[in-house]
Amino acid sequence: MSDPVLSTLAEGTGVRDVSTLLEALPYIRQFRERTIVIKYGGAAMTDPELREDFARDVALLKYVGINVVVVHGGGPAITEFMERLGLPVEFRGGLRVSDAATVEVAKMVLVGKVNKDIVVRIGRHGHAAVGLSGDDGGLFQVETTAGPNGEDVGFVGRVTRVDTGVIDHIAEDFVPVIASVGSDDEGRSHNINADEAAAAVARALGATRLIFLTDVAGWLRDASDPDSLIVQAATDEVESALDGISGGMRPKLQACVDAVHSGVGAASIVDGRRPHSVLLELFTDDGCGTQIRPAR
Numbered sequence: 001m002s003d004p005v006l007s008t009l010a011e012g013t014g015v016r017d018v019s020t021l022l023e024a025l026p027y028i029r030q031f032r033e034r035t036i037v038i039k040y041g042g043a044a045m046t047d048p049e050l051r052e053d054f055a056r057d058v059a060l061l062k063y064v065g066i067n068v069v070v071v072h073g074g075g076p077a078i079t080e081f082m083e084r085l086g087l088p089v090e091f092r093g094g095l096r097v098s099d100a101a102t103v104e105v106a107k108m109v110l111v112g113k114v115n116k117d118i119v120v121r122i123g124r125h126g127h128a129a130v131g132l133s134g135d136d137g138g139l140f141q142v143e144t145t146a147g148p149n150g151e152d153v154g155f156v157g158r159v160t161r162v163d164t165g166v167i168d169h170i171a172e173d174f175v176p177v178i179a180s181v182g183s184d185d186e187g188r189s190h191n192i193n194a195d196e197a198a199a200a201v202a203r204a205l206g207a208t209r210l211i212f213l214t215d216v217a218g219w220l221r222d223a224s225d226p227d228s229l230i231v232q233a234a235t236d237e238v239e240s241a242l243d244g245i246s247g248g249m250r251p252k253l254q255a256c257v258d259a260v261h262s263g264v265g266a267a268s269i270v271d272g273r274r275p276h277s278v279l280l281e282l283f284t285d286d287g288c289g290t291q292i293r294p295a296r
Contacts, residue, residue: 024283031282032065034208035171039198040072040118042215044272051121054213057278059126062175069167070122070129070177071201073194074114078106093147094251098154098191103181106191107133110179118177129175134159134182134192137166140200142182142190157182157190159197162204199255203262210259211281212252213272218290219249231287235260236295256292267292 038058044050061068075096082089082105090097098106115131122129134140134157142157159182170176180197183189195212202210219238221228235257242250242257249269256267270281270289280288 023285024279027283028064028066031061031208033067035067035069035205036061036209036211036282037069037071037198037202037205037207038278039194039210039212040070041075041194042213042272044213044277045072045074046076047273050272050275052125053275054272054278055118055121055125057276058122058129058175060279061282062127067171068175069171069201069205069207070118070175071180071194071198072110072114072118072177073180073197074110077114078102078109081105081109092151092153093149094248095147095151095153095156095193096191098156100155103155103189103191107181107189110181115177115179122175122177127175128173129177130170131177131179132166132170133179134197135189138163139166139178140182140192140197142184142192144184144190155188155190157184157192159192159200162200164204167201167205195252195255199259199267202259202264202267206263208265209282210256210264210267211278212255212267212269213277214248214252214269214289215271215273216249216269217271218269219253223247223249230290232291232293234293234295238292253292260292260294266294 044054058068058070079089087101111133119129119131132139134142140159141161143160145156145158147153167176178201180192180194181189182192199210217226217229219230221230238253238257242253245253252269256269259267268281268289268291270277274280274288277288
């Protein structure tokens with residue numbers, strides 16, 4: 001199998017016969033020339049082999065004519081550098097407390113290191129990428145936000161506007177890779193939750209799909225039972241269940257619901273611990289996590 005698209009796809013599904021490719025064909029046709037936004041994080045971003053798988057997946061998507069946009073954070077890397085510098089690491093309501101020094105470190109790490117590592121890796125696997133942050137071309141308009149319970153978390157930003165012209169221009173020839181930092185109208189830098197940034201980008205672009213790569217199998221009906229995965233759910237089903245969901249799954253489900261309500265075709269919480277999870281989610285019938293669709 002000499003074609004890099006076919007060989008990578010076969011490797012990603014783990015099936016070595018032509019039925020794998022036949023299963024993928026209608027999905028490739030469906031998503032061709034459509035926009036897919038991927039929030040990149042978790043094990044897929046830290047495990048060396050999974051990093052290579054992700055870069056290969058992204059190059060493949062672009063190769064077959066899908067407009068893919070990557071949005072990333074890098075919390076563990078920020079924490080590591082802050083600890084090296086002897087800076088305090090504090091979270092409130094799940095958000096990193098971000099004073100001016102913390103934001104400076106976050107910006108250096110995300111824009112100067114993490115973003116460029118992703119760009120280089122995608123390029124090595126077959127398609128050129130361009131790194132961006134919310135500051136580039138006025139991509140993000142940002143305002144300061146509070147924690148979920150009104151906590152003061154410093155310079156943590158909420159994206160109020162996305163200049164899609166910047167992304168569209170880059171995406172004509174390259175894979176845009178966006179670091180989740182930006183500045184407000186006064187030029188003050190802010191750290192931005194990467195899930196929220198990805199959802200804002202997907203809404204602004206009218207993306208066909210939004211994918212959150214996580215370190216969980218997806219939304220489990222019973223959090224203690226790994227076999228209780230909910231493969232698909234409508235937004236109204238999720239909304240009726242949100243009050244009974246705790247931990248990190250709740251904000252991810254809320255972000256999915258908000259994105260779908262805003263015009264994104266579907267949003268998925270995908271198990272990024274599985275090799276080639278993006279391909280599995282997009283190009284196979286079973287998928288690789290939980291997909292949230294509009295209510296009928």
